[in-house]
Amino acid sequence: MRNVCPVAVKNLNDLAKGKDLSRQAFLKEKPETLSIVEEETERGQAIDNLYN
Numbered sequence: 001m002r003n004v005c006p007v008a009v010k011n012l013n014d015l016a017k018g019k020d021l022s023r024q025a026f027l028k029e030k031p032e033t034l035s036i037v038e039e040e041t042e043r044g045q046a047i048d049n050l051y052n
Helices: 006-018 023-051
Strands: none
Touching: 006 023
16 A cells, blocks of 8 residues: 555454455445445435425
8 A cells, every 4th residue: 555654554464364354345446335324325315304
């Protein structure tokens, strides 16, 4: 990884290793998960708005 703090890279490697993933697989998973969470949050807010 370029232009990333070495401590952050080590932390990412440790997190990935803890999930038995490569760093690349771990990082690929994050945007996918974030997009799903964001979408679900928006749906929840839309439902709340309907009830209010």
